Amino acid sequence: MKGRPMPKSRMKPKRTRPTDAELEILRVLWRLGASTVRQVHEVITAGRKQTTFNTTLKLLHIMYGKGLVTREDARRPHVYQAAVPEAEMQQRLVSDLLDRAFGGAARKLVAALTATDISDEELADIRRFLSEHGAKSDERAD
16 A cells, blocks of 8 residues: 555644544554555454444544545545654644643643653653753754
């Protein structure tokens, strides 16, 4: 399926926030790449979540309308693909959370994150990341 351009979906505003069920489908598409409804459905229902094929189909149709996925219409069965890369969607969601829950104050977001059950190892990774990110920002400013 890779290598063939997928037609653009009917795009709504780029800031569409996916529901939890839509995010679950997006995670499958990011992992598998372009996939049929059946392939997505099999991953979602593998051993834990019971949902019908028609529900998966309906969700993908809704996501297509929202511009969250693209669909290859040239053949049957339709093949869907995430319209936005995973990292870009994560950035959108964090930015939205930052604005809605923390009034745009990144410091409050970080304080809330550190107040949760973060292991010492994860905290060290975050500190390392922030240190490296700060150094890269300094290099760009020069």
